[in-house]
């Protein structure tokens with residue numbers, strides 16, 4: 001179907017901006033304005049509700065981000081059609097409506113809000129618990145139909161009753177605390193839950209099987225995700241084990257209770273009632289088991305309202321929009337479903353190294369490979385983490401930063417930004433191989449608490465060919481390059497840099513200053529990086545034996561030990577093929593010039 005059938009509530013600002021070339025974000029469901037406001041400044045945000053599956057596939061190719069709740073099915077076909085898509089954000093917890101593995105395959109980050117709506121979901125569970133205990137739904141419906149049926153609507157109290165919780169995660173634990181507050185006894189089943197945490201929350205027992213749980217509970221509530229292992233977890237056999245007075249609740253996902261079995265259990269009196277917020281199809285298809293459950297007199301039903309509070313919607317919207325903002329401008333997500341979780345503390349620690357390594361990659365491509373992608377693709381790199389950094393096990397952001405730095409200055413980068421999910425894919429596509437090494441303590445005196453070394457080898461050289469090295473460190477939050485090839489440096493890798501390989505002789509600085517001055521280029525900083533100790537010794541040894549050749553772009557030094565790098569930070573931009581770069585390259589004693597934009 002053509003997208004003309006779309007009912008759109010796009011804001012006029014969004015429509016106006018649709019023609020611009022800023023990244024675009026599609027929001028096919030009602031997502032709270034608080035978070036979306038963060039995105040309007042940088043991106044075009046189109047809120048378009050009422051899309052069919054076909055509409056979504058037709059629209060998605062022009063979007064970089066997609067923000068959904070539980071109604072939109074983000075299928076493999078949608079993800080395949082999303083050629084520009086970099087992030088799918090779930091403004092909520094459950095991601096069972098998103099094909100996460102297909103997203104990973106396409107290098108698309110999936111993020112969610114792991115806890116923005118859990119209080120709302122837990123409170124709604126308690127609302128259904130009390131509503132099923134006191135027949136609130138039927139009482140309201142009959143009274144609205146002008147019937148006064150007090151004697152038919154006698155309920156039960158929840159105090160001193162036993163609540164069984166399957167899935168003692170974030171929502172389950174909150175429900176446990178609230179139920180204990182209502183005077184209930186709580187027993188739980190969750191093979192992955194911590195017995196200590198359960199005990200601290202006041203849970204009386206963490207049982208090991210459904211058989212231990214089902215016969216003893218007066219109320220049962222489920223708070224697991226919908227997984228292959230939780231689909232139809234409660235079928236006929238299980239429901240038959242329950243007390244005939246028991247009531248069951250579902251604020252997790254339709255399908256955890258088998259709906260046909262639940263209907264039978266209610267009809268045949270195996271259990272007394274149910275409080276249901278979620279169904280296998282939403283809204284339930286006419287005459288389906290889900291629809292019959294919703295209409296059942298022993299059921300209190302709500303249309304997936306667990307997260308529908310003003311507060312929860314603000315929370316989840318802020319959570320996911322903050323992440324979309326970060327991801328689309330190259331930052332890291334805080335709750336990526338298909339990438340390792342980065343704790344805030346770990347994030348703070350890694351952030352300067354992410355910047356450093358990205359710049360090291362950029363420096364490599366532009367200094368050693370002259371900005372030519374062909375010289376980066378097919379290369380083997382070694383990224384070595386020394387000292388404290390070697391203790392970090394989740395190095396995915398650092399790996400991604402290197403890939404990003406290496407490819408970002410290459411013009412045919414494919415229009416896709418590199419992120420922690422697609423980095424491996426992009427590296428593989430370009431034939432870039434990266435080995436990560438952790439060197440905790442190599443015995444040498446450490447100048448810096450953490451140091452990163454990037455080494456590259458000629459393709460197919462098996463590490464024996466010419467080796468190019470960049471080394472960097474972080475001091476405070478400031479990043480520095482301490483080694484560039486055979487030269488000991490100490491500069492801040494930022495902005496436009498001219499790296500001149502020259503003979504370290506008097507007059508060089510003046511000549512370079514004159515050329516730049518002639519072209520009106522202002523020098524922000526200048527640094528001369530001399531050969532490091534090993535290189536000086538190697539050069540001296542080489543000179544002593546043959547008096548001539550040294551590795552690299554230098555052909556014949558005559559006096560290799562006098563080589564140096566002059567690193568200049570300049571104001572404004574300079575083209576790689578500009579007159580000034582040509583003149584610098586031709587200046588006396590200059591062996592090579594590279595222009596680096598970081």
Ligand SMILES: NC(=O)C1=CN([C@@H]2O[C@H](COP(=O)(O)OP(=O)(O)OC[C@H]3O[C@@H](n4cnc5c(N)ncnc54)[C@H](O)[C@@H]3O)[C@@H](O)[C@H]2O)C=CC1
Nearest residue numbers: 094121167168169170171190192223224225251252306307
């Ligand atoms: N109705 C609504 O509007 C809302 C529904 N939810 C749903 O609630 C569910 C739980 O959310 P959270 O507590 O945030 O997730 P969570 O990940 O914190 O907790 C899930 C728990 O289930 C446990 N679990 C997994 N498989 C199990 C099994 N076979 N048996 C027993 N326990 C098992 C896990 O160990 C974990 O402790 C999700 O399905 C989510 O989508 C969440 C928010 C709102």
Ligand SMILES: O=C(O)C(=O)COP(=O)(O)O
Nearest residue numbers: 069070091092093094307
């Ligand atoms: O967060 C969840 O898992 C929910 O089920 C909430 O769904 P919703 O965002 O209200 O469609």
